[in-house]
Amino acid sequence: MSNRLINYSLIFYIITFFVFLFGPLIIMSITAFNSADFPRISPWDCLSFRWFNEGMVDYVGQHQAGLLTDQKLKEGFYNSIFIGFFVVLLTVPIGLAAALVLTQINPKLRELFYSLSIMPVLFPGVIIGISTVVLWNRLSGLSDEGILSEVGRNGIFLTILAQTCFISTYCFLIFVARLQRFDRSQEEAALDLGATQTQVFFKILLPYLAPAIGSSAVIAFLASFENYNTTVFSILSDRTLTTVIASKVRLGITPAISALAFAIIVITVLAVIIYEFYKRRVDRLKKIEEQTLLASQSSDSRVQKIEIPKINFIKPLSFFIIIAIILSILFTQVLKNNLYGDACIANVEEEKKRKIEEQRKLEEEKFKLSEEDLQSGNKGGNSAFGDIFNSDLFEY
Amino acid sequence: MSASVELKNASVTFGNFYAAKNINVKINGGEFFSFLGPSGCGKTTLLRAISGFQDLSEGEVLIDGVDMSRIGPNKRPTSLIFQNLALFPLMSVADNISFSLEVRGVDKKKRRSRANELIELMALDGQGEKMVHQLSGGQKQRVAIARALAIEPKVLLLDEPLSALDLKLRQRMRTELRAIQKRVNITFIYITHDQSEALTMSDRIAVMNEGEIEQIGLCADVYNKPLTPFVATFVGENNSIDGKLTEVSSNEATISTENGSFKSCLNNSDGKYSIGDEVFLFIRPEALELAKNGNFDNVIDINIDTFEFEGNIKNYFAKLGSNKKIKFSIPNSVDTSDIHSGSNIQIGFNKLNSVILKKGQLAVDT
Structure with missing residues (x-):
């Protein structure tokens, strides 16, 4: 009895938790499909995709841009991608180098070096942003023209530098975690077999670190893409996606932002699903390999049957089918009640x-x-x- | 092909602690040489010094007469087999084996053929494309050896590579290692804490304790003629009985103990012993026999305490006097139906099968 109670309360807790987590996202996604000029669910005007496309012209004749026609948003998005790319290019090698230094350094200095290395994460991002601007403002003031004055007043360049400052610490922490599990005898074995230090790095260490390089690149890109508090200062007169969104909120929000949020959510969910399928495939292959290895190493009488786990498509597929059915029913209702379209x-x-x-x-x-x-x-x-x-x- | 290795006054210190102290040993080319000692005795430190991972604090390492002090581990003609094997998990077996050729820029075709050669030599046929984690323990062992042999090193260093294997596999690998050494004819330097491993494979053994070498010699000599109480008790089992010398000649002496006087041999005495010295008498369990079955130089009265059946031998633990214990082993084939717990019997041993040594540290408390 009490067991059942615990189960129910657990389920209740989980549901509450997910509602808390995803409720706002779902509401915001729905508002993207309302034709009203303010992101809202009620009162519901019409089902419309205009906030993904051209937006609308309001009563005073001002154009409220949709997702695809919003030039500022587009520019900010491209800038964000550009900045993220260079931040990854800088932070991954810097983080890796710092992590390698940590493993080589005198143990007495290690603690100090570690504290210094993680310090940028502890600083408020605002301070990093402002200090970058202050420094480069002085530097660019040193000459009236030339590359220094050009670069020092370039918001995108400053943002890359300012973000690199603290994002490289994230990469550093990922590499440190991976390196802690590195078996140093592998390095020694390679040296003993005649490899130079460079060869050890490229043939042994780098392949070992490959997963960490991948994950730190992803995290660095995401951290750069979503950063606001450092970027808002260092970006100067340019704009990134986050600063555009923030300024929009200040000047009057439209469902175009909801449309953007919906697009990002969809991309994220798709990425998660694809990753999950990939992971299951890898797990399955690994399991098959283990089973055949076990079978090959033990006598026949001990092995019952090589069990090859199947990928179960039916469950996820049925889930999607149910969602599709619900959506189509909703849509027909919408059409029936004349709630869709220009009319x-x-x-x-x-x-x-x-x-x-x-x-x-x-x-x-x-x-x-x-x-x-x-x-x-x-x-x-x-x-x-x-x-x-x-x-x-x-x-x- | 093979090279001699010489350690001259070699010492390694960590802070104010001697990991290895004043080591002098010359290992001949083509020899199978073992360093034997308990854990923490400094034997791994020595091996790392020979392979170049550990700098000596004093002294020098000579390989084929050449001082190695300024030569890094990747330039020395040695290959090291690690305790955990340290195979590269992200490479196939063949890539593991040919790694040393790859880093030397040998072209792919030659690498391939050398790898195949070694795969055949190590009886790993058909395993070349597998990944390391797909192999069994013994196969991994052989891959590690093949990898170390790929560049034809002059000296192969082995750091307890068999310790992770189960008993049967370990016994087979011992024979196999010895056979491989004879086949490739290079110097093997083997580190172990297992005296039976050292005895079965080696030409010569150095027994180490507390960072110093206690004895260097042929296996049989180390076993039969130990020079220190530590060697006597660490290599194989030994009963120790303490007493005083009452009679000394050039290679024979009489010791008087609480349980009577016994005659025994002196090793390398050179006049080091004199009457009245505090000494140990060491007798191997298998050197003790039932007194009724023959004539012996010495006979002891004992009281049987417990009994242990080991298969090929039967071990008896007996009380000797009031507070001492003695262990003796009798082949399974000998009839012992009249020996029971509590029976008083006589056992004997010949003076050639025992040894008297000056008191010193024992490997185990007896």
């Missing part, structure tokens, strides 16, 4: 215009009414300050 949007906008018109008329009428009242002198006076200073105001 709907036009309707809604017509409705809105009508409402606004009504509102305006109502206000005007109110205004007129009160003027009549004023003229009749019933409510308030005609003289200055609404007659409140008249001595007979309170005499009835």
Whole structure:
């Protein structure tokens, strides 16, 4: 009984946790499909993909850009990718070098070196950003023209430097973790077999570190891509994706941001699914290999049967099919109720215009009414300050 | 092909601790030489000094008469087989074996043929394309040897490579290692704490203790004529009985103990012994026999305590006097139906099968 209770509360906890984690993301994703000019779920206007494409033109004739037509967003996105690429190029070798130094250094200095190396992570990103700008501002001020003054005032260059400063520490930590498990006797064995230090590095150490290089590159890129607090200062007059989004939020948010969020979520989920399939494939191959190895090394009577695990496509497939069915039902309902397409949007906008018109008329009428009242002198006076200073105001 | 290795006054210190102290040994070309000692005696340090991973604090390493002090491990004509083998897990067996050729820029075709040659020599046929983790323990062992032999080193250094194997495999690998050494005819320097491994494979043995060499000699000499109490008790089993010398001649002496006087041999005495010296008498368990079965120089009265059946031999633990114990082994074929726990019997030994040594450190507390 109590066991069941524990199970239920566990399930409840897990559901709550996931709702907490993914609820906002799901809500935001849904708002991307609402045609309204503000990201919201209710009131729901029309199902529309316009925030992924061209956006809309509002009543005062201003163009609210959608995801594909937003030039600032596009520019910021390309800048972010560009910066991320160079940050990876810089941080991975720097982190690797620092991690290697840590393994070679005198044990007495190791602690100090380690503390110094991880310090950039402990600094607030704001300070790294500002200090980079301050330094390069001085450096670029040294000459009126030439490469130094050009580069020192280039926001993208400064952002790459500022981000490299602390992201290389992430890479450093990943490499340190991997190197701690490195069997030093492999290095010695290679040396003993006649390899030079360089050959040991390229033939033994680097292949061993390959997974760490991969994961640190990914983490460095993501850290660079999503960074805001350092970038906002070092980027100067340029823009990255995060600074564009931030400035949009300040100037008035549109569902184009939701559309962007949805796109990012979809890419992430797809990447996770692909990785999961890949991993299962590798696991399966490994298991087959283990089984055949076991079978080849032991006598026949001990091996029951080589069991080759099958990839179960049915479960994930059925999951996707269920989601597709739900979506198609929803969509047909939407179509039935005329909630999709330009006609709907036009309707809604017509409705809105009508409402606004009504509102305006109502206000005007109110205004007129009160003027009549004023003229009749019933409510308030005609003289200055609404007659409140008249001595007979309170005499009835 | 093979080279001699000489250590001259070699010492290695870590801080103020001597890992190896004043080692002098000359290992001949083509010899199978073992360093035998308990863990922490400095034998691995010596091996690392020979291979170049450890700098000597004093003294020098000579390989074929050439001083190695300024030559790195990758330039020495030695190959080291590590305790954990240190095979490269990301390479195939063939790539592992031909690694030393690859780093020397040998072309792929030659590497391939040399790898195949060694795969055949090590009875690893058909395993060349496998990864290291797909091999069994004994196969890994042979890959490590093949890898070390690929560049035809003049000296092969082995750091307890058999310690991780189970008993049967270990016994087979012993014979195999010895056979390989005879086949390739290069100098093998072997490190072990297992005296039976050292005795079965080696031409000569150096027994080490506390960073110093206690004795260097042929296997039989080290076993039969130990020079120190440590060697006597570390190499094989030994009963020790303490007493005083009552009679000394050039190579014979009489020791008087609580349990009577015994006659025994003196090794390399050179007048070092005189009457009244505190000494140990060492007798191997297998040198003790039932007194009724023959004539012996010495006879001891004992009281049987416990019994242990080991298969080929039967071990008896007996009380000798009030507080001493003695162990003796009798071949399984000898009839011992009349010996029981608690029976008083006589055992004997010949003076040639025992040895008297000055008191000193024992390998185990007796």
